[in-house]
Amino acid sequence: MMEKLIIFDTTLRDGEQSPGATMTGDEKVRIAQQLERLGVDVIEAGFAAASVGDFLAIQKISSIVKNSTVCSLSRALERDIEKAGTAISAAARGRIHTFIATSPIHMQMKLHMTPEQVIENAVKAVRLAREYTDDVEFSAEDASRSEPDFLARICEAAIEAGATTVNLPDTVGYAIPEQFGSFVRDIRTRVPNSDKAVWSVHCHDDLGMATANSLAGVHIGGARQLECTINGLGERAGNCPLEEAVMAISTRSDYFQLQCGINTKELVPTSKLVSTVTGFPVQPNKAIVGANAFAHASGIHQDGVIKARQTYEIMRAEDVGWAKDRMVLGKLSGRNAFKQRIRELGIPVTSENEINEAFLRFKDLADRKSEIYDEDIQALFAPSGSQPLSNYYGFVSLDQRSETGERPYAKVVMTEGGGEVTTEAFGNGPVDSVFKAIEAHVKSGATLDLYAVNAITGTSEALGDVVVRLSLGGRIVNGVATDADIIAASAKAYIAALNKLKTVSPMNAQLAEQTP
């Protein structure tokens, strides 16, 4: 029996610290449910003291998720810990994760505290957190740039005060794998009560070494919890991507001799969901979850794979959630083939009705596109494309004309509330004319922060996946839509973003009530 590696996912906390990746409470709940399906041990659902919205999202996730521990981050401050403790109180298993920086530069320049004050605050924080739950994690922020003797002292004191997990983050992505592995091992060796806690690593990707550092912390350092995010989302260059760490541990179990309880078939669906919700596309050559991760383009490789798959593949596509067979889905396919593909892709469907509705959308798409790819099927179930949070505005039809030498023109028919409106405008390009036409009527006042088009599959008849990011009065929202016509997808994505700006979800309504 191999030893267990605890997978701690922080997509909803550190992942949300990616500029532009802010999620609504409802989106966080949806991702948390998928993370539970994926089998992560701990879901860091947010930072309860950061905002009323984050507090409510953690509370909701705590009441829904049953098979993963739900965790809130908190500074080493009484008021943060009280909020974290209250937010996780409904969880079947709840954790408070309290942290304080331990490197000389952070203590002096940021916290304005002496090392003794930092230890005192850490101990107080852990003790208080233990009054809410017996599962308390302590993180020494910027551990990799901290002085080892001091770091060992504070870790010992935190464990003595009741911390059950001790995390050594490489907060600024400064570490080098072998050095970091030895560093973790050294600190564990110096701490006399180290066996009373699980040791954890949390690495950032500033030098592109987050996965390597995390795995070195595990293999050389002996950490038994690994902190990571889906698609490597996170502050600045991001965190260690969960899918990479998990597949390294399982593909090279001969080396790591560890197992984690992840249902790897849920990796691709989870990646897709996070990408759709945040509007951060996954690059095609991204390990495990990129569209090209299992694609072979060159003849020698294709020949090898046909003769024996293992010549060029170290993992099986179907084991991480890509479909195994190459059965081509198109307009002549039936419901059974469609359902089988949904099952293979691990798409969570709750009812026969949901499948039937998606099947109609599939047939509609297949009429316009000769071959339907796995990504197209996943897009049919994408939350923001198919289930907008608010339907105040809706897309009906579009007439867009562009001719060399003429100003592009667009006429958009859209619904507003119950009625239908037609609006038109000229613009600097086809997409600009569409956005200007919508705004000529809506007059939202929002700023367009980002417009991105991604071809979901590699041919000229691919579906276009459009992300529109709007900001208004401090709120940033992403609208995502998919269509074989990228101009129509752009209009739909813009309207989806406007709907999000207008959305008053049950959680947001509660938020509005609680905000003075």
Ligand SMILES: CC(=O)SCCNC(=O)CCNC(=O)[C@H](O)C(C)(C)COP(=O)(O)OP(=O)(O)OC[C@H]1O[C@@H](n2cnc3c(N)ncnc32)[C@H](O)[C@@H]1OP(=O)(O)O
């Ligand atoms: C490495 C990481 O990823 S840590 C997590 C980072 N994530 C976030 O910061 C997102 C959520 N943060 C927030 O919403 C806000 O920053 C809040 C609500 C936490 C605090 O907001 P504010 O009270 O306005 O403080 P502000 O953010 O400007 O400054 C942080 C304060 O916390 C202090 N602080 C920072 N870390 C800690 C800590 N671990 N324990 C105690 N105090 C801390 C800072 O020294 C500073 O104190 P000061 O106001 O006395 O100078």
Ligand SMILES: CC(C)C(=O)C(=O)O
């Ligand atoms: C709070 C800690 C774990 C963190 O996010 C970091 O140090 O990067």
